[in-house]
Structure formats: structure tokens, C-alpha cells
Amino acid sequence: MTQDFDLQRTLREVQLNGYLALEAQYKDNHRFFTNTMFLRQAIDEARVQQGFTDAEVNDVRRTQLKFITNQLFTQQVGGDHLFENLNNLKIDWVYTNSTANRTEPNTRDYRYDENDDGSYSFSRRADSNQISYGELEDKDVSWRMDVKLPLEFDNGFGVSLNSGFIHQEKNRESAIQRFTYIPVGPDGRDSEVLAQSSLEDILNPTYITPNGFQVRESTRSTDRYNAHQELLSYYGQLDMNFFDAVRVTGGLRWEENDQFVETFKATGNSSESVVTSVKKTDMLPAVSATWFIN
Amino acid sequence: MGFNEGTSFAKGLRYDDGTRSLAPSVAEKTADGSTLQPQTPFNPDGSTPQELQNFGQDLSGVWDVKPKTIGANFLLLGVMVKGSWQ
Numbered sequence: 001m002t003q004d005f006d007l008q009r010t011l012r013e014v015q016l017n018g019y020l021a022l023e024a025q026y027k028d029n030h031r032f033f034t035n036t037m038f039l040r041q042a043i044d045e046a047r048v049q050q051g052f053t054d055a056e057v058n059d060v061r062r063t064q065l066k067f068i069t070n071q072l073f074t075q076q077v078g079g080d081h082l083f084e085n086l087n088n089l090k091i092d093w094v095y096t097n098s099t100a101n102r103t104e105p106n107t108r109d110y111r112y113d114e115n116d117d118g119s120y121s122f123s124r125r126a127d128s129n130q131i132s133y134g135e136l137e138d139k140d141v142s143w144r145m146d147v148k149l150p151l152e153f154d155n156g157f158g159v160s161l162n163s164g165f166i167h168q169e170k171n172r173e174s175a176i177q178r179f180t181y182i183p184v185g186p187d188g189r190d191s192e193v194l195a196q197s198s199l200e201d202i203l204n205p206t207y208i209t210p211n212g213f214q215v216r217e218s219t220r221s222t223d224r225y226n227a228h229q230e231l232l233s234y235y236g237q238l239d240m241n242f243f244d245a246v247r248v249t250g251g252l253r254w255e256e257n258d259q260f261v262e263t264f265k266a267t268g269n270s271s272e273s274v275v276t277s278v279k280k281t282d283m284l285p286a287v288s289a290t291w292f293i294n
Numbered sequence: 295m296g297f298n299e300g301t302s303f304a305k306g307l308r309y310d311d312g313t314r315s316l317a318p319s320v321a322e323k324t325a326d327g328s329t330l331q332p333q334t335p336f337n338p339d340g341s342t343p344q345e346l347q348n349f350g351q352d353l354s355g356v357w358d359v360k361p362k363t364i365g366a367n368f369l370l371l372g373v374m375v376k377g378s379w380q
Contacts, residue, residue: 015369046359063359067314106314108357131353133316177316177324179353199357208350210343215350217330224327264327271327 005051016040029082039072058114060123065108074098086149093145104134110199121194122202124183129203130218134176142168158241162251165234176223180216187212224271227261245294250287257282317352 018038025031043066050061078094110129112120122128146164153159183189187207196202207213237251260277315321323330323341330349333340341349 010364012364013367017369048359063357065356065359105316106355110357179320179330181350181354203354203357205351208354209347213350214332214343214346215330215353216332217324219329271329 002054003052005049005053007047007049009045009047011043011045013044014042029084031080033076033078035074035076037072037074039070041070043068056113058116060114061112061120063108063110063112065106067105067107069101069103071101072098073100088150090148090150091145093143095144096140096142098138098140100136100138100140102134102136104132107132107134115195119195120197121191122196122199124189124194128180129199130178130180132176132178134174136174137172139171140168142166156243160239160241162237162239163235165232168229168231170227170229172225172227174225174227176219178218178220178223180218181208181213182216183212184214185209185211221265222263225261225263227259229257229259231258232256245292247290247292248287249289251285253284253286255282255284256280317349319352320349323349 016038017040018036020036021033023031023033045064045066045068047064047066048061050059052059074096075098076094076096079092081091083089083091108129108131109127111123111125111127113123113125114120144164144166147162149161151159151161181203187193187209188211193202193207193212203213208215233253233255235251235253237249240248242248257278257280259279260275262273262275264271265274320330323345328339330346331337331340332346333342
């Protein structure tokens with residue numbers, strides 16, 4: 001496909017970022033920390049592109065008005081602990097809670113087509129106009145803990161016992177609604193009405209009537225979905241060191257994954273829920289050996 | 295080319311003030327996940343022509359792109375603190 005468009009775009013972006021970190025330490029063995037992060041971005045955009053596409057006889061002019069916000073809020077709390085009187089047992093842990101949002105309210109797309117005399121009229125094509133509203137929210141909550149117990153023996157043999165778990169829960173809700181004005185009466189096909197340069201003079205109460213245009217929902221079946229994932233994994237690992245010459249590491253990781261996605265199928269003017277799920281347990285053993293050559 | 299009148303930056307950090315929200319009548323009609331479709335013999339729960347006219351008029355607003363002077367992009371750093379106690 002050959003296309004040749006001139007694009008004019010005005011974009012303004014505003015960002016707000018914040019970060020707060022606090023840390024407390026008791027001697028050299030115990031540390032607690034907390035991190036809080038906030039990011040927000042807002043983008044306001046207007047764009048007009050006009051030109052030739054070999055899919056059409058005459059030039060087309062597409063206009064889009066869009067406002068998007070993205071936001072992330074993350075809170076993290078954790079600690080590192082070393083217990084010398086328990087044979088240098090080490091415990092690390094962290095809890096993270098994040099929420100991300102994206103909104104795209106009232107995005108407007110429309111199209112004007114060039115006439116044979118060089119003027120432009122509101123397009124009669126199926127993609128002549130659309131208003132859409134989009135929202136997405138992601139939530140992520142996770143726990144992690146790792147425990148390490150080193151054991152040293154007199155004969156040059158050392159063992160490290162490691163274990164830990166991660167629990168992660170993610171949720172997503174996403175929804176887009178789309179609307180389109182279609183011609184249903186003579187005013188909607190009247191070339192004098194369509195030739196008005198301002199779409200606000202066309203898609204207004206005078207012509208949004210049974211004699212002109214009527215709104216239809218053009219939301220797609222894939223535009224709305226919810227998804228969930230819960231993952232629990234834990235592991236045990238043995239790390240053996242023989243005389244600083246050979247190191248053997250072996251372990252087992254166990255994962256339980258529970259996941260589903262819910263989409264919606266349009267039926268008449270209602271929507272029917274369709275759920276697809278995966279529930280799976282994996283056992284992942286691993287062994288490795290390293291020989292240090294002096 | 296500039297931004298249209300409906301995209302005011304007057305809110306500073308621009309949490310949307312509702313200007314761009316879905317029209318309340320349409321939001322209420324579609325709140326249960328249903329879609330705006332015309333009433334037909336096969337879809338008796340659909341919207342009547344009068345309802346669709348009202349929804350359509352409520353939805354339509356600012357469409358035009360008008361020249362307007364806008365401010366510069368900016369990045370605002372909020373709190374950046376790191377503390378430590380021993």
C-alpha cells in the first residue's frame with residue numbers, strides 16, 4: 001500500500017514523579033527499608049494528517065484528539081537479617097504492592113474525504129468517526145523471603161542450605177467502549193450537510209435525529225477483559241563446596257500457577273462472560289557442578 | 295494547529311475534571327456491560343430511536359481542532375527523600 005501523508009501534531013506532556021526511601025539499621029546485622037514511588041504522566045494530543053493513500057481515489061484528512069494518563073504507585077517494605085548466634089543464619093524478605101492505571105477518555109477520531117473540486121466533506125465510510133473511552137488497572141502484590149544457612153566443617157567441606165518462597169498476585173481490569181455515528185436518514189447523506197468544515201456543525205442535536213445520524217456502539221468483543229494470576233513458588237537448594245576445588249549445587253523449585261482471563265462476547269445488547277483458565281503445578285529440579293582449576 | 299477548547303490545562307496536574315467522562319446517560323445504560331444497540335424484533339431490550347437520539351446528542355461534544363497557545367511541557371519532581379538510622 002502506498003501512502004503519502006502530511007502530519008501536524010501538537011502534544012503536551014506533564015509528569016509528576018515522587019520517591020521516598022527510608023532505611024533503619026541495627027548494628028550491622030539487621031536492616032529494614034521502605035521505598036515508595038509515584039509516577040504520573042499526562043499527555044494531551046491533537047493531530048491532523050492529510051494526504052494520499054492508494055486505497056482511495058481522492059485524498060483523505062484524519063483528525064484525532066486524545067488525552068492519556070499513566071500512573072504507577074509502588075510501595076515496598078523489606079528487611080535483611082543476619083543471626084550470628086544461629087550459625088550466621090541469613091533471612092531476607094520484601095513485600096511489594098503496586099498499582100498501575102491508564103486512562104484514555106473521550107478519544108475522538110474522524111475523517112474527511114476530498115471531493116473532486118478539492119473541497120472536503122465528512123466521510124461516508126465505515127471508519128468516518130469514532131469516540132472511545134479506555135481504562136486499564138493493574139494490581140500486583142508480592143511477598144518474597146529467602147533463608148540461607150551456611151555450615152562449615154573442619155575438613156574443607158562447606159554446605160549452604162537455601163530456601164525461600166515467592167507469592168505473587170496480579171489482577172488486571174481493562175475496558176474500552178467505542179461509539180460511532182452512522183447516517184440513518186436523508187440529512188446524514190446530504191452533501192451540503194456533510195460539506196460543512198466543522199464536525200461540530202454536523203454531529204450536533206440538529207442532525208443527530210432519525211433524519212440524520214444515529215449513534216451505535218462499535219465496541220469489539222476483545223475490548224473488555226479481566227485477568228488474574230496467582231503464582232506461588234518455593235525452593236530448596238543445597239550448595240556444597242569441596243576443598244575450594246569442586247562446587248555442587250542442587251535444588252528443587254516448585255511452582256503453583258493459577259491464572260484466568262475473562263472476556264465478553266456481545267449477544268444482542270448484552271454481553272456474555274467467557275472464562276479461560278490455566279491451573280498448573282510445575283516441579284523444576286536442577287543440578288550443576290563446577291570444577292575450579294588452579 | 296493547537297489544542298481544541300475541550301482540552302484545558304487549567305487543572306495543573308490534570309487529573310481529569312470529568313470534562314472527558316462518558317455521558318452519564320450512556321454510562322448508566324451500559325453500566326452492566328450491555329451495549330448500545332437499536333431495538334429490533336430480535337433484540338427487544340435494545341434502545342428505542344428516541345433513546346438513541348438522546349444518547350447520541352449527549353455523547354457528541356468538541357470535535358474541532360482550533361489554534362491555541364499552550365504552555366511548555368514540564369516535569370515536576372515531588373518528594374525525593376532518603377533517610378537512614380543506625
